[in-house]
Amino acid sequence: MADMTKPVPQLNADNRPFWEGCREHRLKIPKCSSCGYLRWPPAFLCPKCLSAENEWINACGTGRVYTYAVYHIAPYPAFKESLPYVVAMVTLEEGPRMMTNIIDCDPAGIYCEMPVEVSWDDITEEISIPRFRPLQ
Amino acid sequence: MHAVGALESGLCRYVLISYGQSARSGNSMMRMLYHMTRNDDAVYGHFGAAGGYALAARRAMHEFGTGPETWKQIAVGQRAWANRNPRAIMADQELTEESYMASKYMIEPFRLFDNCLMNDGGRAVILTSVERARDLRHPVVSIMGLGQHNPSSDLATADFLAGPTGAKRAGEAAFAMAGISRNDIDACQIYDCFTYTVEITLQDYGFFGPGEGKDWFSGGTIAPGGRMPVNTSGGQLSEAYYMGLTPLSEAVMQLMGRCGKRQLGPETSTKSPGIILCSDNGGILQAHACYILRRI
Ligand SMILES: [Zn+2]
Numbered sequence: 001m002a003d004m005t006k007p008v009p010q011l012n013a014d015n016r017p018f019w020e021g022c023r024e025h026r027l028k029i030p031k032c033s034s035c036g037y038l039r040w041p042p043a044f045l046c047p048k049c050l051s052a053e054n055e056w057i058n059a060c061g062t063g064r065v066y067t068y069a070v071y072h073i074a075p076y077p078a079f080k081e082s083l084p085y086v087v088a089m090v091t092l093e094e095g096p097r098m099m100t101n102i103i104d105c106d107p108a109g110i111y112c113e114m115p116v117e118v119s120w121d122d123i124t125e126e127i128s129i130p131r132f133r134p135l136q
Numbered sequence: 137m138h139a140v141g142a143l144e145s146g147l148c149r150y151v152l153i154s155y156g157q158s159a160r161s162g163n164s165m166m167r168m169l170y171h172m173t174r175n176d177d178a179v180y181g182h183f184g185a186a187g188g189y190a191l192a193a194r195r196a197m198h199e200f201g202t203g204p205e206t207w208k209q210i211a212v213g214q215r216a217w218a219n220r221n222p223r224a225i226m227a228d229q230e231l232t233e234e235s236y237m238a239s240k241y242m243i244e245p246f247r248l249f250d251n252c253l254m255n256d257g258g259r260a261v262i263l264t265s266v267e268r269a270r271d272l273r274h275p276v277v278s279i280m281g282l283g284q285h286n287p288s289s290d291l292a293t294a295d296f297l298a299g300p301t302g303a304k305r306a307g308e309a310a311f312a313m314a315g316i317s318r319n320d321i322d323a324c325q326i327y328d329c330f331t332y333t334v335e336i337t338l339q340d341y342g343f344f345g346p347g348e349g350k351d352w353f354s355g356g357t358i359a360p361g362g363r364m365p366v367n368t369s370g371g372q373l374s375e376a377y378y379m380g381l382t383p384l385s386e387a388v389m390q391l392m393g394r395c396g397k398r399q400l401g402p403e404t405s406t407k408s409p410g411i412i413l414c415s416d417n418g419g420i421l422q423a424h425a426c427y428i429l430r431r432i
Contacts (some may be wrong), residue, residue: 007178015176041176041292067198067297069190070244075169075183084244087182089191089291097292099177107244112198129179 006078008127014042017056022128025120027059029096040096061118062135063092070107090116090132104133137282137425139263149264155381156258183243185329186251188291188420190243193332196298197245200347204247207331208236209353210366211249211373214328216359218370220398225253226374250331252372259378259385266432277391280316280411281428283309288422302424303340303415310413310426318342321428322409323365323390323400324358325383327417328372337415338366341426360398361405368398380416380425387412391431 009019021028030039034051045052068088074080086102088110102110103119115135122128139151159166169184182188197203215231218224231249239248269276283306288294311317318341328334335349343364344352358366369375369386376382390400390409401408409431416425 006181009176009179041290047293067191067195069187069194070241071181071183071187072241072244074181075166075186076178076181079181082181085181087180087187087191099180099182099292101180112195131180 006123007076008123009129014044018042019127021056021058022120022130023126025128027061027092027118027130028056029059029092029094030054031057038094038096040098057094059092059094059096063090063116063132065089065102065110065112065114065116065132066091066097067112068102068110070110086110088132098130101131102133103131109134137284140279140282143263143265149268151263152260153263153381153384154258154260155378157378158256159254159377160256162256185420186243186246189330189332190246191291192297192336192421193245193330196332196336199298202332202335202347202349203245204237206335206350206353207250208233209350210328210331210334210358211236213353213356213359213362214367214371215374216356217365217368217398218374220360220396220404221369221375222396224370224375225255226370231374246330246332249373252329252377253374255376257376257378259376259381261381261385261388274392274394276432277388277429278432279427280430281310281312281314281426283307283311283313283426284424285309286419286423289419290422291420294420294422297421299336299346299421300340301336301421303337303417303421303426306415306424306426307341310428314411314428316411316428320411321364321413322407323368323387323412325368325387325390325412325414326366326371327380327383327415328367329377329417331373333417333421334366334371336421337417337424341413341415365400365404365406368395368400368404383414383416384427387414387429391429 030042032046033053035049037048066089071085086107088102089097090100091097116132117135118130119133120128121131218226236249285302285305287302326334326337356362372382389395400406411430414427
């Protein structure tokens with residue numbers, strides 16, 4: 001609880017290919033081999049057709065802000081230095097909505113449906129986090 | 137709902153529903169909220185219920201034009217009820233629209249007074265059959281209708297983050313079981329983890345159309361003396377947070393006539409209540425229960 005480091009991805013069987021893709025700066029999304037549905041968050045079974053088969057496709061890295069929240073308090077102490085920071089859900093060009101941050105932008109200038117693109121944050125040699133910035 | 141099943145099937149004669157917490161003196165609530173988002177979402181600093189509801193509320197601002205002009209009326213209206221409730225944590229603290237607007241942002245778009253309280257305490261209700269309840273010393277309050285709907289388990293897969301939430305179908309089911317319409321409701325006790333939760337719940341129950349809440353709430357609609365009293369104990373925003381038991385216990389107490397200075401009726405220039413609508417809510421607006429109670 002008094003954790004002073006920012007949370008890092010916890011790899012598991014569902015999300016491992018995603019975070020391994022991030023390391024190579026690729027935004028990978030599982031696509032159902034049976035019905036074509038893009039599963040997000042990554043899951044073992046397709047929520048549409050219950051197939052367990054999937055392949056990973058590369059998303060193009062652009063999308064639009066679906067919604068966002070501006071943090072003026074830091075529930076995680078480690079985020080105090082980042083205040084104010086913006087958590088957002090971005091609808092990717094391909095359809096899925098993912099949690100992320102909006103960066104390189106005054107929070108007051110953000111709006112729903114704003115076009116954004118991925119920006120890679122290499123926090124260690126092993127871990128890269130996909131954040132989004134206004135489309136340039 | 138489980139309690140009704142246990143009573144109806146004869147498994148037991150009385151059911152106690154209780155909730156207790158030490159959110160202020162201990163860290164149980166923070167721990168619960170912390171674990172709620174301790175997955176990949178935490179990597180981005182997304183936290184707990186407040187973060188999720190803030191995302192939902194922001195989308196609602198975009199889709200149907202709600203915002204602080206609506207929410208301040210909810211916060212102020214409920215506080216006026218708390219000021220009549222000696223048990224309310226905010227009993228002695230008044231709130232005006234100006235002080236609401238001047239309060240600082242927490243997780244924007246929510247200001248301080250959009251958030252529910254974090255407190256120690258507990259609350260309980262006892263359910264039994266109407267037949268047995270008639271032998272007890274208080275007036276009998278019975279359940280007219282129940283409904284539940286849980287449209288999604290995750291924010292990312294919620295198709296309608298700005299509504300309709302689970303309240304829509306849960307409300308329809310409860311009204312159908314009760315055999316009444318909204319016009320028969322005398323007051324509402326709505327789960328109010330955030331001001332916006334009250335707006336979207338009443339909107340999904342059909343009290344007003346998307347975005348019409350600003351007008352519907354104006355002029356003290358939900359406050360003492362208003363035409364549709366809501367959260368008459370002060371609610372979770374201004375009395376105390378006991379999960380779904382804050383609204384449920386207040387509905388029962390009001391129908392029994394045990395509410396003193398905040399009692400619905402002549403005491404507060406409102407209609408004496410015969411039927412009260414309640415809600416409970418879980419996840420980020422993705423789990424919902426509606427129940428309609430009446431005095432018999
Ligand atoms: Zn499928």
